[in-house]
Amino acid sequence: xxxLRKYSIPFxxxxxxQHGFRFEIDKTFFxxxxxxxxxxxxxxxxxxxxxxxxxxxIEFVIHGVVDVICDRCLDNFGLQIxxxxxxxxxxxxxxxxxxxxxxxxxxxxxxxxxxxxLYEFIHLSLPYTKVHPVVDGISGCxxxxxxxxxxxxxxxxxxxxxxxxxxxxxEINNKN
Numbered sequence: 001x002x003x004l005r006k007y008s009i010p011f012x013x014x015x016x017x018q019h020g021f022r023f024e025i026d027k028t029f030f031x032x033x034x035x036x037x038x039x040x041x042x043x044x045x046x047x048x049x050x051x052x053x054x055x056x057x058i059e060f061v062i063h064g065v066v067d068v069i070c071d072r073c074l075d076n077f078g079l080q081i082x083x084x085x086x087x088x089x090x091x092x093x094x095x096x097x098x099x100x101x102x103x104x105x106x107x108x109x110x111x112x113x114x115x116x117x118l119y120e121f122i123h124l125s126l127p128y129t130k131v132h133p134v135v136d137g138i139s140g141c142x143x144x145x146x147x148x149x150x151x152x153x154x155x156x157x158x159x160x161x162x163x164x165x166x167x168x169x170x171e172i173n174n175k176n
Contacts, residue, residue, distance in 0.1 A: 004115035012110035014051050021047040041066030056089040072131045073141035081125040
């Protein structure tokens, strides 16, 4: 994970107040994470750091496009994502995570590497189901794959008396 060093924010020498940072995220970033669902993309992370004597507040704004696999047709496509959130870092004796948003830093720490946070926030921005967008009523899915799926799908509805094993359950359901 040596390539992730460039995602560090040195806060030790900064004066109290607001500080801005900008990071570009691309294929080399995702290559550092073996189990990443995302293999490539082009994103920008804008980070606003508010430094106070006993607290650091970091606001993350991430936007761009990641390449994902469509859950419907299994073709790659560019998915637009956006994320906005904050983390709070307090100073203490040891490094630990107090809550999802509050992290304790040891007093000797001079910088924060935000790569893992960026990785997690990008993945949290992915929708549960990733499918090609529909533009002007036309799906971006591979038409050949959709045709094959339609040919393999079950046509029509299943009749009520198609499986007698369910009759007992239907009777129980009708009594309630």
